[in-house]
Amino acid sequence: MESVTKRYPDGTVAVDRLSLEIPDRSITVLVGPSGCGKTTTLRMINRMVEPSEGTILLDGEDIQRQPVTTLRRSMGYVIQNAGLFQHRTIVDNIATVPRMLGWGKQKARARAAELMERVGLDAALAKRYPYQLSGGQQQRVGVARALAADPPVLLMDEPFSAVDPVVRKGLQDELLRIQDELGKTIVFVTHDIDEAIKLGTMVAVMRTGGHLAQYAPPAELLSSPADTFVEDFLGGDRGIRRLSFFPSGRLELTTGPVIPLDATAEQIAAPTPLPPGDRRGRQTARLERAARPDGRGHQAGPAPVPRATVRPGTDSLRVALDCAVLSPTGWAVAVDTDGRVTGVVSQQTIGEAIRSAHAAGRDDERDDEKVAG
Amino acid sequence: MSDYLHDFFDIPSDLQHSWIGLVGLHLREALLPVAAGLLLALPIAQLCVRFRWLYPPVLSVTTVLYAIPSLAFFVVLIDYTGQTELTVMIPLAVYSLVVLVPAIVDGVRSVSEETLAAATAMGFGPLRRYFQVQLPIAVPAIIAGLRVATVSSISLVSVGMLIGNQGALGNLLHDAQIYNRPELTWNSVITTALLAILVDALLVLVRVLLTPWMPNGTARRKPAPALEDAAR
Missing domain, CATH: 3.10.580 (CBS-domain)
Known part of the structure; x- marks a missing residue:
């Protein structure tokens, strides 16, 4: 992933001249209050939102240069509430992108079964429909679906914010474990600074108006916040929290x-x-x-x-x-x-x-x- | 009793159909318009979903069309299509729109924002997304609309009697009058009602078969390990 500069005005400015270099094979977290443009930033990476200025480079190549569906199929996407296809079974949900890429049915299903195991889902759930699963399980399916075609990049938009804290912690630990095994380039959006600090290799704190307030590893964020906004956003006892590192x-x-x-x-x-x-x-x-x-x-x-x-x-x-x-x-x-x-x-x-x-x-x-x- | 039954099913020859024949005719005159209405409603609804501003005026137009009495339709159409089944079916198709268009629009709109975003993000083009995600998820709403449209269409076919025996089972009402045979009235009413109930039940069955993913109603309830798992 290469350096990114872009601005996005459509009357209002959602993201303002943002430059980020997202390191390969690590988790980069975009964090900020609602309306700071973090989701917009994420969606520009897979061109669900087109930047009005600036360019986004992926491995040195402008993402505008390949067909948009090809680009998207090469990036896993996980969304809040999972966004599963309610009319398809779990295994078919996970196999969606491989099927679109022209894999055979057998191969796609085998791959789906493999991924269910990887994200900690019981194989017995394969033929279930999404409504039969708990929120946490649905989110796991969401992650499995995003990983299905083995994309190098994973975009995650507040994936764990709709589940309860205990399940969320489990999912976060699972994500870190999966990341240890697979080494994807993950861009993770959240409004939860603790989640950002826990998961992020690099954390980009954004402020309202789409400005980048600070871009640093979590330990540095806690020890030396760039300004009072970042400091306030980090909240109390950051001294204690920094001890985690x-x-x-x-x-x-x-x-x-x-x-x-x-x-x-x-x-x-x-x-x-x-x-x-x-x-x-x-x-x-x-x-x-x-x-x-x-x-x-x-x-x-x-x-x-x-x-x-x-x-x-x-x-x-x-x-x-x-x-x-x-x-x-x-x-x-x-x-x-x-x-x-x-x-x-x-x-x-x-x-x-x-x-x-x-x-x-x-x-x-x-x-x-x-x-x- | 058997005499009565015999009279009950003894259809006057001027109708040129047996009882079964009338049933078949009735179904054709009722169902073809709904099918045509569905084919027409799908693109109209999609336009309404795509261009939100279009929906209110489209709704008004379908409602106004529904308010036109079928007799008025016949008067206009008879110059073009004559005293044929088609003259009966065109208004019925138009009427079905008042139910079907909103049903499809609501159904397609009921697909959650997250599901749509996920589909787009996975690289679904607009067409694929419509046919593989939006339409299947709208099926329950569409069938709910179809049920209302079909039942109302089955009962409305009878007015075709007014343009020269094009009302299928409705024609029995007229014959009951002219031949003074009240049992034909009963035949018409009961058969029409039974047809409506049967077709409705059939549509429910189709819904159940098409949507095994629906949470409530007929979906098989397995003891969900989902719950055990959630507790982990």
Whole structure:
């Protein structure tokens, strides 16, 4: 995907002199408030909207130079609410573009079945009609349909905004997994900045009137927003959210007593050393409550907080800090990938790790400046 | 009783048809106009969808045409088409438009914005999109319109009696009067009603066969793993 410059006035200006270089084989997110021209921008890429000025180059070639239907068939398109053909079965929906490209029925259906598996759809759904599927499943079909002819480019227009947050998270994770496997060039439109930060390799923040406010990787967006608009749009606690981009691998762990949340008073009174391999290990947390005279206080306690442990190396500093904050003692419990306790880490240590990560980030930026200079 | 039944089906010879023959004639005079109306309505409706401003005036015109009494149509047409079936069928075809055009327009418009955008984005040209997406999705609405048009057409055929025995089963009403045979009136009314009910049921069947993708009504309800899956 090559550099793009275009302006789109039809009385009102929807997109104003926008230049974007969209990197190959990565997810570029266009994000902004409604009416900022992000969908218009996306639709110019497959010429559902023709730019009034400027050109769009795909692999160095002007997209105006090939027939519009050919162009569109080479780009997958996923839309809000999936936009499935309600009168066709799931397998036929997915096979639509391959069939138009002249594939045989058998081959197209085999391909559809393969894609259903890839997007995590039960093969039993193949002969169903869209109304028989949940919103999340329909959206998966939408993604499968877009991938059917193996297009190099995938355009996604707020694909996950009509499903509930739990399903949305599942779909986002799935998209990242699929992207790991397939390495498409994806342009993704959303109004949800968190979704943009989660999915984007590059994020283009657009503001009303079709102006590009900032185009940067998500970590840079959070650390140095270009102006107050971007800052406001990012919303609160961007400092905390930025921690998602810092790995927790270098956290120094100390050993300490870790007592399962469901320990009895006796176990607490006679602390056994940290049992290696104890999967229930949570926190030193419950000490005070569990030590109540009746020795039963623990049973009335709330259920253990899910994910209250951190896996150094896999998780980010944000997870580590979250754990430490959730723990009544202020210590986060570290576990290995099998869930065995490997140690504990204090808020203070995490704080130091954050400071050094910030310092490293600044060094990087300085290096960049030197290169640029 | 059997005498009565015998009289009931004893069609006077001036009609030159058996009872079955009259039924066939009636169906032809009723259904051909609806078919012609459908063929006419499809392009008109498509124009109305394509050019939105066209729809209100088209609706007014079809409504006004519907308001013209068939007798008036006959008076005009008889100079051109004579005392023939065609003279009966032309007004019926025109009348069917008042139902069919809005049915098709609403049906085609009922296709969601997302589905249309998705079709366009996948590289459907306008023609392919019309025939493969819009029209199939409009089928339930079109058939709903066809049901009304057909039933009304079946009952309206009877007025053809006024232009010299072109009313098929309606002619029985006239004969009942002149031969003083009230059972022929019953025959006409009951047969016409049965025909209407049968053809209507047939159209419902066609709808069911054409639209296995419809959520409600006759669609087979399998215990949906859709739900289990959604819970994942």
